[in-house]
Amino acid sequence: MLSPVPEPLVRFANVRKSYDGTVDAVSALNLEVARSEFLTLLGPSGSGKTTTLTMLAGFERPTEGRIFVDGEDVTDVPVEKRGIGMVFQNYALFPNMTVAENIAFPLRVRGVSRGEMNSKVMRALSMVRLDGFGDRRPQQLSGGQQQRVAVARALVFEPRLILLDEPLGALDRQLREQMQYELKHLHQRLDVTMVYVTHDQVEAMTMSDRVAVFSTGALRQVDEPRRLYEAPASLFVARFLGESNALPATVRQHDGGSCAAALATGETVTAVMPVRCAPGSAVHLVVRPEKILLGKAAQASPNRFAARIAEVTFLGDQTRLRLVAFGADDFIVKLANTAGQETFAPGTEIDIGWQAEDCRALAE
């Protein structure tokens, strides 16, 4: 858990943004970013994550609400006065300047002396492991190198905050993974606050201290990656982060944090209920595919049901089973590729089950 910080570096207070006056791109946003934190805004396209970042950068003005940075209300402060470094998806390197001139740009517009400028540019170049590349043109660099230049340019003037807008989107998968760790290590080394926008959940989980999940303009949940995955507060979060089996059900009775719910097919399931729902209300019972117990292991669990294997897919590190269960044929089970793991054949009847704490009853 992050220790609570008395004053956050960034605070969105009741921020709403509407571009056309009818639809809210972002609504009722209250979000805090702690000092030195790596916070990721995660969501599908059109979820409001980029609008949130753009408002923080100063390119867009909130329709309602205020944004505070370092305790100062920056809602009406123009972009260039906010002292926030930004890394763009397409890198946005200036093609008319060399790599060194690109990195020196924020220092030049701030009237930093030539000597100080040179030493800072050199330091920034070595920070992103591009020593000796200063005289090249951005066009002569690979995508990954260009991205590192963009990062160096955003942090060379030691901004209080660095914003990154899907910076790895244009890179191939392998390079993207490598850059994720590079950014993460850079963040740890520099002790700088970073706000990162992505639609890639793996990227979000790899790098972030906390992840803020957005959908249709609203912040759904903000928490550490592990908590988001293990304890999603809504069906959307459960489905967006990782895979989930979601079974529609009706609450029968509840007791503190848990409940008994009836599936459409008649079975009763015991589940954790993070948000209390009255008996009779419709929920989805969400179980992660890797939490499913099979065969003998299932027999000891409180929730135990019959199923038939429809499809077996070997994926190397895991085996993925598709089961016919609860009147549908899309129940997914993931089995880690561990020693002694038994093999399964399609068509086999099998018992499935899960622990009550691995199943969450979530409202729509």
Place this chain on the structure above:
Amino acid sequence: MPSQSDTPTGWRPRHGVYWLIIMPALAMLVLLYLVPLADVLVTSVTDPKPGLDNFLLLFTSTSVQKTLLTTLRIAALTTFVALLLGYVVAYAMRAANSSQQRLMLFCVLLPFWISVLVRSFAWIALLSSRGPVNAGLMAWGLIDEPLPLVRNETGVLIGMVHVMLPYAVLTLYANMRGIDVRLVAAARSLGASRFQAFRMVFLPLTRPGLIGAGTLVFILSLGFYVTPALLGGGKVLMIAEYVAVQINDTLRWGLGTMLATTLMLSVLAALWALSRVLDVKRLFGA
């Protein structure tokens, strides 16, 4: 692009057929353009007697020099003003939304469809001492007597800038459209003011457009005939009119063709110089 060998060739006509199809146009070009052009070149070194005597006039005749200087000055001024105005229009067009863009493009292209002759007479009417421009300025009390706006170099300049503006706007706009707007946004986010972002990022990126539009306008301005002849009121003699006078009135064919040749060589030299800095083919959309 698929290479020739990728496509089946059985149904293709032989190359000879293509030659036949373009033959009429080619013949016209050679007979009506290249042959007379060669004749001009030859005349410039043979009339009235063989030798480079005509070209010596470039260095000895004050009237030739005066005409050349006037031509260069007006072409340069036209280029400068057209670039300045064109830059603003192109910039505005780039920032406008697509329906505004269409309207602006239409307005820029509109003058293309009106004859230069008509436009020149219109300018004379507008700018004359009793024309609406002077009348308006006097009615507003801004001036006491009419400004000499036409039948002088000012008039020529106004008319020529008007003709040249679409060329400047379109060339600059094509260049600006290729510039990523996010670069300016990036500059702002890195601490540059609006003006700094423009001066340090946008302006340098429009350099190819400025050079291209400048050269294009300058080259076209060198050969102007109708506009200076009408709006200059006979007082502003540019090279094209001077050539016409030599050939039509004084019948000094040698001098006329020499100046025509000089003009052509200057234009070719300018294009060559341009090609050293820019990809000319791409600039003109080839």
